[in-house]
Amino acid sequence: MTSYVNESQMASSKPIPERSLRTTSVILIVDDDHNGREILAALLRPYHYELLFASDGYQALAMAQVHTPDVILLDVMMPGMDGYEVCQQLRSIPITAEMPVVLITALDDRDSRLQGLRSGADDFISKPVDAMELQVRVRTITRLNRYRLLVDERRRAEQIALQAAAELTHAYDRTLEGWVRALALRDVETEAHSQRVTALTIQLAEQIGYPQERMTHLWRGALLHDIGKIGIPDAILLKPGKLTDGEMDVIRKHPEYAYNLLYPIAYLHPVLNIPYAHHERWDGSGYPRGLRGDAIPLEARMFALVDVWDALCSDRPYRKAMSTAYAERELQDHAGILYDPELVPIFIQMMHQRKPTS
Numbered sequence: 001m002t003s004y005v006n007e008s009q010m011a012s013s014k015p016i017p018e019r020s021l022r023t024t025s026v027i028l029i030v031d032d033d034h035n036g037r038e039i040l041a042a043l044l045r046p047y048h049y050e051l052l053f054a055s056d057g058y059q060a061l062a063m064a065q066v067h068t069p070d071v072i073l074l075d076v077m078m079p080g081m082d083g084y085e086v087c088q089q090l091r092s093i094p095i096t097a098e099m100p101v102v103l104i105t106a107l108d109d110r111d112s113r114l115q116g117l118r119s120g121a122d123d124f125i126s127k128p129v130d131a132m133e134l135q136v137r138v139r140t141i142t143r144l145n146r147y148r149l150l151v152d153e154r155r156r157a158e159q160i161a162l163q164a165a166a167e168l169t170h171a172y173d174r175t176l177e178g179w180v181r182a183l184a185l186r187d188v189e190t191e192a193h194s195q196r197v198t199a200l201t202i203q204l205a206e207q208i209g210y211p212q213e214r215m216t217h218l219w220r221g222a223l224l225h226d227i228g229k230i231g232i233p234d235a236i237l238l239k240p241g242k243l244t245d246g247e248m249d250v251i252r253k254h255p256e257y258a259y260n261l262l263y264p265i266a267y268l269h270p271v272l273n274i275p276y277a278h279h280e281r282w283d284g285s286g287y288p289r290g291l292r293g294d295a296i297p298l299e300a301r302m303f304a305l306v307d308v309w310d311a312l313c314s315d316r317p318y319r320k321a322m323s324t325a326y327a328e329r330e331l332q333d334h335a336g337i338l339y340d341p342e343l344v345p346i347f348i349q350m351m352h353q354r355k356p357t358s
């Protein structure tokens with residue numbers, strides 16, 4: 001009786017590596033007849049395949065699941081379980097369902113071949129086996145099989161990479177939201193304000209056809225717009241009364257603080273425009289750089305409108321919320337002075353079309 005495992009395995013006692021890690025193709029030869037197995041083995045040995053042997057259908061099914069060969073050469077006429085039944089069983093087991101199976105048969109009639117196809121066989125080789133035919137068939141199948149495995153492996157690797165990237169992005173964004181909450185805890189601004197201005201900025205960006213692939217950066221930038229206020233001392237930031245000129249100078253440093261905080265973090269480079277430039281004004285009267293007109297990044301020009309609108313339309317400790325009509329006039333009166341004159345009408349129209357939230 002032929003050995004259950006091949007000679008090289010017995011010598012090294014090493015398990016056959018997983019399919020995707022193999023450097024050579026593994027072939028399982030199934031034949032109840034010792035000579036039948038040896039004939040196939042002798043023809044294939046020169047090509048350096050890993051050869052495994054099974055002498056009946058039960059062994060074949062067990063070995064196929066354990067070793068996942070690249071191809072199975074399966075004799076049809078075997079006692080107990082014949083090749084057709086082995087093939088059917090292989091197709092019903094998930095791990096072997098797609099395994100290439102070549103039936104080795106002396107039966108050359110049409111009905112036998114049809115029965116083989118119905119059992120799920122991929123190919124046939126007639127007995128007596130022709131050396132060249134066997135080598136070409138096996139090589140073709142193992143190549144195709146390896147190619148498919150490579151493609152599957154690459155697809156799996158891509159999916160893993162995509163999932164890892166998505167998880168990382170999720171973790172980044174939850175971290176950013178944590179920063180905003182930390183800022184809100186200092187009573188600088190409410191979390192609700194941050195969420196509102198972020199949502200409005202995204203909506204305005206959609207109105208003007210802002211590139212979709214940059215929306216995430218825009219979202220992060222809007223969310224982090226005042227993150228620089230982390231660097232402002234409590235005595236100034238939380239001062240209930242009017243600020244002195246010196247204190248206002250300190251407040252005006254928050255965009256630069258934001259830049260210094262975010263710039264060393266590579267994935268936040270694309271979000272800097274809002275935190276760094278949201279207090280720049282169209283006529284150059286803003287800070288910190290006194291940028292003018294189109295020199296102000298578009299993201300910051302959009303955000304400036306949204307921020308002032310939300311500030312005017314919200315209750316403040318020292319005043320009640322203004323009407324939307326008042327906020328609208330404020331923007332119109334300062335279009336081309338403080339705010340981008342092209343964006344102002346688009347924003348106002350967008351707010352008109354917006355459904356009331358409560």
Ligand SMILES: [Fe+2]
Nearest residue numbers: 225226278279
């Ligand atoms: Fe600010």
